[in-house]
Amino acid sequence: MFGSGLWQLFGIVDLAMAIRLTIVDDHLSFREDLRRMLAGEPDLELVGEASDAARGHEQARELKPDVVLMDINTPGMSSLEAAQLIARDTPDTRLVLLTSGEDEGYLLECLEAGAAGYLPKNSPAARLLAAVREVYHGRKYVSPQVLGKLIEDFRARGRGRRGLGRGSTLTPREREVVKMIAEGQSVKQIAAQLGRSVKTIEAHKFNLMRKLDIHSKADLIAYAIENKIANMKVGA
Numbered sequence: 001m002f003g004s005g006l007w008q009l010f011g012i013v014d015l016a017m018a019i020r021l022t023i024v025d026d027h028l029s030f031r032e033d034l035r036r037m038l039a040g041e042p043d044l045e046l047v048g049e050a051s052d053a054a055r056g057h058e059q060a061r062e063l064k065p066d067v068v069l070m071d072i073n074t075p076g077m078s079s080l081e082a083a084q085l086i087a088r089d090t091p092d093t094r095l096v097l098l099t100s101g102e103d104e105g106y107l108l109e110c111l112e113a114g115a116a117g118y119l120p121k122n123s124p125a126a127r128l129l130a131a132v133r134e135v136y137h138g139r140k141y142v143s144p145q146v147l148g149k150l151i152e153d154f155r156a157r158g159r160g161r162r163g164l165g166r167g168s169t170l171t172p173r174e175r176e177v178v179k180m181i182a183e184g185q186s187v188k189q190i191a192a193q194l195g196r197s198v199k200t201i202e203a204h205k206f207n208l209m210r211k212l213d214i215h216s217k218a219d220l221i222a223y224a225i226e227n228k229i230a231n232m233k234v235g236a
Contacts, residue, residue: 010152019136022048024061024070024079030097030121034069035126042131053082057148060086060093067229071121080113087114101128107146108217111184118141135172137231140183140230150222174208175229177201181217181225 021044023031031049040045049062050056052075056070059209068086071077084096096117110118116135119127120143134141161180170178173194180190191201214220224230 018043018045019067019132020045020047020063020065021069021132022046022050022056022059022065024050024053024059024068024074024082024112026071026074029070037128041129044129051080052108053077057082057085057089060090064090065093066136068093068095069132070095070097071230072099072110073126080109083110085113090161094134094138096131096141107142107150108221111221112186114184117141118146120145133154142199149187150225169211170208174204174211178208178220178224179229182230183203184219 021038023034023046025034030052031051035046035049038046040097047065048059049057050059051074053070056068056074057077059065059067059096070079074082074188076114079097083097086093094116095114097106097115098119098121099106099119100121107118113139115141117131119131119141123131123143131141176194177190180193181187185193185197187201187205191198194201209215209220212220214221214223221230
C-alpha cells in the first residue's frame, strides 16, 4: 500500500476521495461525450447513468453520488420533480441541471427545486467541470449567460440602480434572508435554519422587498448577485 505522501508524490488520486457522479440524459451521444470528458479527470468518478429522471432519482437513492448532472427535459417524470425527490431523499447529493438554451426563466424553478447548478448543455467542458467541483464544495454555480440576462432584465425594469444604493438600509438579518432566498431556500427552510417562525421570515421578506422596491424573486436574486450577497459562482 502506498502512504498518503507517496500518493501525492506520484500524482495518484485516491478514488475513495474522488467526486462521484451520475448522469441523467436521454441522449446516448451526450452521455458518451460526458463519459469521455470525465474519464480525463482523476478527481471525478462516474458511478451511474440514466436516460430519464425517474431512473435518475432511483440511482441517486441507490448510489448516493456526490453530484448528479441532469438534463432538464428528460422524458417521463419531470426533472424538477426528480430534483425535489433527490433533495428530499439524498440531501447530501448536489444537483446540476442542464438546459438546451439560456433561458433564465427556469432558474428560479430549478433553485427552488433544490438544484445547486444551472447551465446550458452546450457549455464548454471546462465550465461543466467547474460546475461539478463548485457545487460539490457547497456553492451555487450558474452560467454567466443566464445570470447576465437576469441582471439585464432587472436593470431594464428600472430596479437595478435604485436597489444598488439601498443595500445599506437592510438589517444584518434581512441581508441573511436575501442571501438564503437568492440561493433557492424556501421560507420554511429559512425559518428552520434560523430558528424563527415562518411568519417572522415572511415579515423579513416583505420588509426587505419593500425597502428595495423589488417585487419579484427574480429581481431579488439579481439584486443579491449584483451586491455580492448571494454565494453564487458565475461561470468564467
